Amino acid sequence: MSTQVATLGEAHPRQYHGLLDWLTTTDHKKIGIMYLVFALINGWFGGSLAGLIRLNLYNPDWHIISPALYNQLMTMHATIMIFLVLMTSFAGLGNYLVPLMIGARDMAFPKLNAFSFWIMIPAALMLYGSFFIAGGAAQGGWWSYPPLSSLQYAPGHGEDLWILAVILLGIGSIMGAINFLVTIIDMRAPGMSWTKLPLFVWSWLVTAWMLLLALPVLSGAMIMLLSDRWLSTGFYRPALGGDPLLYQHLFWFFGHPEVYIMILPGFGMLSHIIPAMSRKKVFGYKGMMVALWAIGVIGFMVWAHHMFTAGISGAARMWFSMASMAISVPTGVKIYSWLASAWGGVIRFTTAMKFALGFIFTFVIGGLSGLMLAVVPFDIQVHNTYFVVAHFHYVLVGGSVMTLFAGIYFWFPKITGRMLSEKMGSWVFWLFFIGMNWVFMPMHLLGIDGMSRRVATYRPEFKPMNQFISEGFIFMLIAGLLFTYSILKALTQPKDAPDDPWDTQAIERSLEWETASPPPAYNFAEIPQIR
Amino acid sequence: MEPTPLTTSSTLTSGALAAKPAGAAAHLDPHLHAPVPSFWPILLAGGIGAVFFLVFLVYLGVPLAGVLLAAAALYSLVAAAGWANTIAVERRLMDRLQTQKDLTRGFFFFLASEAMIFFAYFEYIYYTRFTGSVWPPAGMPKLETSLPAVATLILVGSSFTLNFAVKAFLRGKQAAAKNWMLLTIAMGIVFLGFQGFEWGYLNGVMSFTVTTGAFSSAYFIMTGFHGAHVTVGLLMLSLVYWRMEKGEYNRDYHMSLMAAEYYWHFVDIVWILLFFTLYLF
Numbered sequence: 026m027s028t029q030v031a032t033l034g035e036a037h038p039r040q041y042h043g044l045l046d047w048l049t050t051t052d053h054k055k056i057g058i059m060y061l062v063f064a065l066i067n068g069w070f071g072g073s074l075a076g077l078i079r080l081n082l083y084n085p086d087w088h089i090i091s092p093a094l095y096n097q098l099m100t101m102h103a104t105i106m107i108f109l110v111l112m113t114s115f116a117g118l119g120n121y122l123v124p125l126m127i128g129a130r131d132m133a134f135p136k137l138n139a140f141s142f143w144i145m146i147p148a149a150l151m152l153y154g155s156f157f158i159a160g161g162a163a164q165g166g167w168w169s170y171p172p173l174s175s176l177q178y179a180p181g182h183g184e185d186l187w188i189l190a191v192i193l194l195g196i197g198s199i200m201g202a203i204n205f206l207v208t209i210i211d212m213r214a215p216g217m218s219w220t221k222l223p224l225f226v227w228s229w230l231v232t233a234w235m236l237l238l239a240l241p242v243l244s245g246a247m248i249m250l251l252s253d254r255w256l257s258t259g260f261y262r263p264a265l266g267g268d269p270l271l272y273q274h275l276f277w278f279f280g281h282p283e284v285y286i287m288i289l290p291g292f293g294m295l296s297h298i299i300p301a302m303s304r305k306k307v308f309g310y311k312g313m314m315v316a317l318w319a320i321g322v323i324g325f326m327v328w329a330h331h332m333f334t335a336g337i338s339g340a341a342r343m344w345f346s347m348a349s350m351a352i353s354v355p356t357g358v359k360i361y362s363w364l365a366s367a368w369g370g371v372i373r374f375t376t377a378m379k380f381a382l383g384f385i386f387t388f389v390i391g392g393l394s395g396l397m398l399a400v401v402p403f404d405i406q407v408h409n410t411y412f413v414v415a416h417f418h419y420v421l422v423g424g425s426v427m428t429l430f431a432g433i434y435f436w437f438p439k440i441t442g443r444m445l446s447e448k449m450g451s452w453v454f455w456l457f458f459i460g461m462n463w464v465f466m467p468m469h470l471l472g473i474d475g476m477s478r479r480v481a482t483y484r485p486e487f488k489p490m491n492q493f494i495s496e497g498f499i500f501m502l503i504a505g506l507l508f509t510y511s512i513l514k515a516l517t518q519p520k521d522a523p524d525d526p527w528d529t530q531a532i533e534r535s536l537e538w539e540t541a542s543p544p545p546a547y548n549f550a551e552i553p554q555i556r
Numbered sequence: 557m558e559p560t561p562l563t564t565s566s567t568l569t570s571g572a573l574a575a576k577p578a579g580a581a582a583h584l585d586p587h588l589h590a591p592v593p594s595f596w597p598i599l600l601a602g603g604i605g606a607v608f609f610l611v612f613l614v615y616l617g618v619p620l621a622g623v624l625l626a627a628a629a630l631y632s633l634v635a636a637a638g639w640a641n642t643i644a645v646e647r648r649l650m651d652r653l654q655t656q657k658d659l660t661r662g663f664f665f666f667l668a669s670e671a672m673i674f675f676a677y678f679e680y681i682y683y684t685r686f687t688g689s690v691w692p693p694a695g696m697p698k699l700e701t702s703l704p705a706v707a708t709l710i711l712v713g714s715s716f717t718l719n720f721a722v723k724a725f726l727r728g729k730q731a732a733a734k735n736w737m738l739l740t741i742a743m744g745i746v747f748l749g750f751q752g753f754e755w756g757y758l759n760g761v762m763s764f765t766v767t768t769g770a771f772s773s774a775y776f777i778m779t780g781f782h783g784a785h786v787t788v789g790l791l792m793l794s795l796v797y798w799r800m801e802k803g804e805y806n807r808d809y810h811m812s813l814m815a816a817e818y819y820w821h822f823v824d825i826v827w828i829l830l831f832f833t834l835y836l837f
């Protein structure tokens with residue numbers, strides 16, 4: 026026994042302080058915080074690009090931004106928001122909360138966890154740096170279809186840097202997915218059977234499974250794209266017998282699951298927040314669980330609904346149309362379960378709950394326009410118009426971002442030990458909620474009227490509506506400023522948040538509320554036993 | 557000497573086993589549970605990021621980029637080795653059984669993600685084949701199959717010899733295990749030799765290069781990607797052989813041996829599919 030103690034003492038890990046502590050940490054909580062801070066910073070960059078886009082579209086004749094620069098802004102806005110904001114902030118909350126919720130001391134591979142975060146930094150540097158090289162950043166959109174992304178039409182090196190950055194981000198996400206899968210399967214506290222697993226953890230299990238299977242396909246497609254550019258191979262070049270359409274298949278085989286990767290963790294968070302704020306147990310736990318998996322499996326079978334106008338066969342159109350509609354069934358199960366979770370409860374309209382209920386409203390709109398787009402004739406009519414832009418912003422902003430706000434307001438006290446101002450929170454919610462509907466709702470009409478997306482200008486008759494939209498952006502901007510200020514303000518205040526600030530005693534609460542706010546490095550003094 | 561596995565220290569990392577009574581004092585001592593800080597993840601991430609960026613600079617023809625790329629690659633290897641070494645050191649502190657279980661599971665998920673990259677290439681070639689109007693595309697020579705068939709037999713055989721090595725090891729026959737291991741490594745090298753010869757022959761004699769057409773592009777990226785995997789597999793097998801030589805494995809702790817075996821079988825299965833797809837079909 027004495028030798029064992031000696032061994033432990035001798036190999037006792039060195040602790041670093043200050044900046045070095047953050048650079049060397051393998052603590053899932055600190056890594057989670059770094060993800061969240063990184064996402065907030067990138068959110069400001071990505072949001073600023075959106076602001077420039079809206080500024081340029083305020084008047085079709087201003088031309089303050091050249092069409093080439095507009096393409097770069099549009100491409101990078103999407104790339105940053107998807108890879109560096111949404112995926113990153115869900116990864117941050119997942120990192121922070123999953124080990125706590127399953128009663129573990131850390132992730133299964135703490136160093137790999139740190140690696141998954143740090144590999145994003147060179148990728149981000151390459152993305153942002155590409156603005157400053159000759160030819161500027163990539164202009165091919167976040168989908169980067171050949172031949173638009175081929176050497177012939179995209180001779181600038183921004184495209185090369187973009188491809189390399191996406192492959193790097195893929196490596197980090199795949200490693201993160203492996204970590205989440207092993208952690209959730211192997212590290213659950215004794216007694217935490219699969220049917221006692223919190224829904225946020227379930228949502229991350231499904232998300233990790235989708236990341237694991239979808240991202241390598243993107244990497245494969247990117248390697249072929251890069252070799253067409255660098256080695257003059259013929260993968261996507263018809264002159265050599267290749268097929269550019271195949272890129273679209275491979276890209277959307279990743280791209281559609283990616284949509285769920287960016288929303289499922291949000292679904293999981295709502296399944297905690299709505300019951301807690303309604304003082305009820307979550308309604309239909311098993312249905313929610315099955316619905317998550319249904320989305321996680323059917324989500325892999327619908328990719329070509331992005332390609333209805335690209336020349337796929339009639340049979341394929343039919344299949345992808347029907348499969349896409351089928352996804353609304355599990356999604357509907359979730360919506361009804363959340364509503365039933367709140368129904369008849371003692372609802373507390375905290376900021377987290379406001380965002381959660383606001384989410385249900387906006388996400389249903391995004392889901393309905395998605396159903397419309399799954400109908401082939403309608404899709405062909407509005408393809409490449411602002412209707413599509415309206416749809417996916419309702420899903421990603423009205424969906425993912427709203428759940429993120431809800432999640433941050435809900436778990437901020439746990440993460441920092443401080444409460445966010447509810448008064449400011451209410452302002453953040455109403456400004457953001459009104460702003461986002463103001464901005465994206467009219468885009469449905471613009472799309473039906475035929476305004477093309479991805480273009481730096483538009484026909485004169487769309488001017489009034491575009492000015493209206495650009496004005497609405499100011500509301501979202503103020504909401505963002507207020508939110509950031511609110512966080513900075515809270516961080517200057519004393520740590521006075523209780524362990525269970527939302528008083529979840531009454532309901533079935535998850536384990537993160539059992540430990541201190543913020544939790545100690547080792548999470549739990551004793552590994553909890555679940556009965 | 558084989559370090560004794562510290563079963564009582566299971567509280568350090570593993571949630572699932574931590575419930576075993578390990579002494580209340582150990583539970584309440586926060587230091588025992590503090591995550592171990594490490595410089596390696598950030599150092600390796602920087603190295604890999606530098607490799608990616610320098611590949612780009614080499615493509616641009618920037619002077620000295622090649623040298624820097626080699627340096628960055630070497631640096632990344634050192635960082636990876638340093639990381640691996642800390643695992644070996646910390647392993648003594650952890651619950652080794654649980655760690656091995658985690659690593660094995662993680663490794664299977666890693667293989668699944670590898671399989672999905674190959675899936676993208678297979679999807680590419682089958683899609684192009686069945687939607688393209690002419691197959692094989694104009695100017696494509698018919699690939700010679702007899703030599704690749706021999707190479708295939710050698711690679712498939714090496715999966716068996718590796719299996720014999722593992723079985724011998726589990727029966728405690730160390731010498732036989734090492735011999736089978738050496739034979740496996742030799743067969744892998746011979747396979748790579750065949751592959752190199754084939755590439756040289758196609759490039760030089762048949763003028764069948766990456767730019768000949770979609771099929772040749774797919775041929776080279778698939779066999780090249782597979783060859784890179786064989787090379788990694790050979791490195792893993794050599795490392796395992798070295799650790800066998802040092803006597804680091806025992807009946808309970810031989811996770812890297814099993815990982816190398818699974819990896820090798822995986823590479824073998826992918827090759828069988830490749831051989832069928834590229835040469836026979």
Ligand SMILES: [Cu+2]
Pocket residue numbers: 280281284327328330331
């Ligand atoms: Cu889709």
